[in-house]
Amino acid sequence: MATVQEHLQSLMGNRVVETSGSSLTRETWNRLRHNRIALVGLGVIVFFVLIAIFAPWLAPHDPRATTWFDQIRPSSVPGPSREHLLGLDESGRDMLSRILYGARASLIIGIVSLGIGASIGAAFGLLAGAFGGWVDSVIMRITDVMLAVPGLLLALSIAAVLGQSQVAVMVAVAVPNIPLFARLLRSSMLAERQKDYVNAATSVGLGRRPLVMSHIVPNSLGPMIVQGTLALATAVIDAAALSFLGLGSADPGVPEWGRMLANAQRYLNVAPHLSIIPGVVIFITVLGFNLFGEALREALDPKLRR
């Protein structure tokens, strides 16, 4: 009998055995590592962050210096050349330097506004999800009203009253994120609450606060991180849109990608590079965030298999 059992064991060992579940983060990281799209997106993000941080060292010239204004004519703005790798803008400034410093502005505005919006939103969502009842109803009505105004328009109205500054843009872009994150966290929490482990924990006497903070919230973090990445992409675009419309820094010399596109409008026919360069830069940056965010979403979703 013993030999039969041993024989069986060896045969069964031949079969492919699935690795037992590692933690969610490790599993997600594994999936991401092998996803080429995720890596491309991450690469773009890292590149963007690096040039934003090191702009002062990378930029060949002062982005506000209009030193080369004498080269500008009404019907000609110099494009890329050896001296100016990305050409000049319509006021005689070096495009490359402006793009690099503009990355700084976009990064800072994006991160700060997302941070503010996501924190406030998550706080509201936490309250709504944890307390339920009338607290939940009130918060939901407020988010309903905020969501009734399309995102950019909401940001626009707020930036308009706050005045002409980059801080105003930061606050303005933060606001549409509030209802989004509030809803997200709340619905994640509600979904988790339905799950059996919550009933089990409550039945052994676990109080509300530890239940929420140590169990429910960590499980709700996944979708929030995905949303955060995608919201950062939107924040960069919205900030650019607001500066395109004329909001943002009061000083016209400050390099902002959106403002550069606005100025390019008049010269579209003669100097398309004024539009193409900042536009493509915004596109690639945002694409990086979107690619990574989507890959992250796929990696975190256990059901999804492409």
Place this chain on the structure above:
Amino acid sequence: MLKFIIRRLLLLIPILLGLSFLLFFWVRALPGGPATALLGERATPERVAQVNALYGFDKPVLEQYVKYLGRIARLEFGQSITLRKDVTDELFRRFPATIELAVAAMTFAICVGVPLGFAAAKRERSWVDNTAVIASLAGVSIPVFFLAQILKWIFALKLNWFPTIGRLQPTRELEHVTNFNIIDSVIAMDMGALGDTLKHLVLPGIALGTIPLAIIARITRASVLEVLNEDYVRTARAKGMSRSVIDRRHVLRNALLPIVTVVGLQTGLLLSGAVLTETVFAWGGIGQLISGAVLDKDYPIIQGGVLFLAVVFVLVNLTVDVLYAVIDPRIRVH
């Protein structure tokens, strides 16, 4: 069914009230107070005091709010600071332009997006599918004002296939009955005007509609993929139904639900994108109005314009809710 619609309409009221509340306090956030909102930032203190007394800005807040609600209900948004015209008049004069553009963009987005998503879903994992996914991710990453500029540069300025700005050639005469150029051309039986109108709609429509198209294509693909795996599709196959019937009657009708929801939500993007697109193409709608008002600090217009567009958005979502109930009989129970 009717009860459903009425219930949904009633839900609108708190939202509209909330919106008015938001905007009421919005103008009071201005450094100079609400008088600045009406007069502009260069107002002298005397004028401000005058306006304060006139409009009762020095009265208790609650009284002001009630009066404000009354004015909003009567669609009185005040006077534009820069244009010296009545805001409400301007809004109504210009909204057909924006609606026409928005409808054109959404039509483009749906007519291209849904079939694209459907085809990608049916050929899952093929090169068609992979390209579609990447393309739609790229589509949502491009800023609409940049896309508008690029399209204008390539197709209007360089290739001269389409006009660069405006809704009609300036030399063309068209009797403005509804201010919807398409309708007016048909009424006047002016085929030339119709053609010209459509030509002017192409570039801004494509620019504005591309982002919604990308999202609609993705949602269609995801929705169809999910439906294709449903048991009832297998039942339909087991009954011997043909592929095309299954696609139409069983797959599409069930896949439509999330698509319709997304179309409703995308309208918001469309309306805010209109502000940017209209600026690039000098379209003459509410979008361009708002964009100009931002630069000029013309608060009555910003307030009126944003409120107007928000209400349109809310109404569209209401329609989507109703449509949802029409498509899915299970919703009607709630």
Place this chain on the structure above:
Amino acid sequence: MSKVDNSTEPLLAVTDLKVTFNTRGTTPVRAVDGVSFSVRAGETLGVVGESGSGKSVTSLAILGLLPERGVQVEGSITFDGAELLTSSEREMQAVRGRRVAMVFQDPMSSLNPVLTIGRQLTEVLRRHHVCHKAEAPGRAAALLDRVGIPEARRRLDNYPHQLSGGMRQRVMIAMALACEPAVLIADEPTTALDVTIQAQVLELLRELVAQSNTALILITHDLGVVAGMCDRVHVMYSGRIVESGERHPLFAQPRHHYTRGLLASVPRLDLVGGKLTPISGSPRDVIDWADGCAFAPRCPAVTESCLGTPPALEPLDDTFVRCVNPAPLGQSMWKAD
């Protein structure tokens, strides 16, 4: 009992069917590993097995309902002289629903939620040109009546979510029998239903196939269902048939240890103080048929000769058994402890 004429040719014959699933990144899975059986007109055949035994995949293969990509099907399935595995999609569409029909397990998810019951019925009637467009609703109502749904006419305008589980399954049966097929395949038709409803639906199936002399292939994991309804039974394990025979001999004296295990694990009221005797191990404790008997890890009577080469399906007294060490005759299942 239905009238089975043993002298006629089988209506549907499955010969050495093999189905392999190839998913990217994992090893191929042989869900069905050389299965053969046949069914005659009027006969009720039971296919028994746990989940993972391959019984459902077999039924899907018969109607060509397996996914196109990533699935490899080998062997032969003949129906009324035609080879189904090499038929075109168009030819299969003419067979499905019309000559061979299927009832699925979960009636809630198997019915289209946005179409009325009537529509889903008339659709199949008109597809196979059973009647004119104008007659279709009447026919549909008659079908609903026949499966025991009261107020048939009114029900035509109902949606699936407005019906109870038992009624939905009756609708599924009505849809399957609408065009009077020669063979009906029922894949776990009562598993998703309440116990009290299960008996009703099974009784309905039995009546209907008896009335129209339809061949029925009943796929289930529930032995009680099989015992009440089937003329012949095939027991499947890990993709192969391990025992098959006529109802009485198989239930009275099962020879394969898996079959015995299945029967023994049914709780019984007439054995006082008896313990539950489940089959040891779990379906995951299995070895490849290439390495021997797949049931060996769980078999109480396993010997060295069970390993190394796969056992073949051999006739043994009244049944066919795939076992080198089958239970001897005389070891009845039904002795009280």
